[in-house]
Amino acid sequence: MSDAHKLYKRHFASAEESQEAIARLQDHESYKLAFADNDFLMQDDLRHVRLQLEYLKPQLVLEQHGVKATIVVFGSARFLSPEQAKKNLQLAEQALVKQPQDKSCQQAVKQAKRDSKNSDYYLASQHFSQLVTEHSNKHQDSALMIISGGGPGVMEAANRGAMAAGGESIGLNIVLPKEQHPNPYITPHFCFQFHYFAIRKMHFLQRARALVAFPGGFGTLDELFETLTLIQTNKAERVPVILYDKAFWQRLINFDMLAEEGLISPQDLELIQFADTPEHAWQLIYDYYQLGQTQPE
Numbered sequence: 001m002s003d004a005h006k007l008y009k010r011h012f013a014s015a016e017e018s019q020e021a022i023a024r025l026q027d028h029e030s031y032k033l034a035f036a037d038n039d040f041l042m043q044d045d046l047r048h049v050r051l052q053l054e055y056l057k058p059q060l061v062l063e064q065h066g067v068k069a070t071i072v073v074f075g076s077a078r079f080l081s082p083e084q085a086k087k088n089l090q091l092a093e094q095a096l097v098k099q100p101q102d103k104s105c106q107q108a109v110k111q112a113k114r115d116s117k118n119s120d121y122y123l124a125s126q127h128f129s130q131l132v133t134e135h136s137n138k139h140q141d142s143a144l145m146i147i148s149g150g151g152p153g154v155m156e157a158a159n160r161g162a163m164a165a166g167g168e169s170i171g172l173n174i175v176l177p178k179e180q181h182p183n184p185y186i187t188p189h190f191c192f193q194f195h196y197f198a199i200r201k202m203h204f205l206q207r208a209r210a211l212v213a214f215p216g217g218f219g220t221l222d223e224l225f226e227t228l229t230l231i232q233t234n235k236a237e238r239v240p241v242i243l244y245d246k247a248f249w250q251r252l253i254n255f256d257m258l259a260e261e262g263l264i265s266p267q268d269l270e271l272i273q274f275a276d277t278p279e280h281a282w283q284l285i286y287d288y289y290q291l292g293q294t295q296p297e
Helices: 003-007 015-022 044-064 082-098 103-138 154-164 197-206 218-232 246-252 255-260 266-271 278-288
Strands: 070-074 145-148 169-174 191-194 208-213 241-244 272-275
Touching: 044 191, 044 197, 070 103, 070 154, 070 218, 082 103, 103 145, 103 154, 103 241, 103 278, 145 154, 154 169, 169 197, 191 197, 197 208, 197 218, 208 218, 208 278, 218 241, 218 266, 241 278, 246 272, 255 266, 266 272, 272 278
Parallel strands: 070 145, 070 208, 145 169, 169 191, 208 241, 241 272
Antiparallel strands: none
16 A cells, blocks of 8 residues: 555544444344444434434435435326326227127226326327426536435336436435335436435425426325425525416315415415426526526527
8 A cells, every 4th residue: 555545534434334343242132233233223212313214315315426406206106107097098998899888897997098198198298307407417517316215106206207308306205104116217226215304304305496287195195285384484494385276276175275274375376387388387486596598408
């Protein structure tokens, strides 16, 4: 080893070296290094440590890769891709032909038709993310990375669109009773797993420069209203919050009534924008940040 290498050699032994040094000496639980003792770390008293670790792991990875600005895409995990929806409908109709009086077959066709219609949202999420990523590939000075919940449906479509455009994207998965598997379109080194919803939410919004919410259930509504609350209370800076499919959202939530009843200020309605096409959703973000003088690609 040269003198220069000796000069900059690590001064203290690494955690790995310490762990290796004691590995053969004692098997008792009490002798394990604290950070290498899973039973110790899983205790209730160590919850604050686990919260910190769960925050730090994605934080360090994203910082190391220079990820500074993201667009969050939310929406139902239950929406199918057009390919899968079409296949399911064909199978359901074939079964109904064989058993036309069977109520379960009739219900299956009804559900498959609904899924086929809703697959338009999957396609829209995919196209929107592709538009964002294509821009980011060409303009590194205003690059925005797609971030999703990492699962199926709208989340999968968002990551898929980024991959189709030749870019990277982030997936923040969460451990659920019915395990949510990461979709195959997330960039592998940006595929994270969370136990705590609160920490996952922090990472959704920490770098968010916009949020696009497609139709969804409780999870989508939870994330949407958390974002709006943070902006309304000035706990977070204002960013575009775009609801995709105005007719759906106005049917689901009477935002105007909240203002009319004095439950929110009339100005709070300005925190929400609506879009009915992927191009319009991207245009709203593009214009908000004045990303260029020409129309976005």
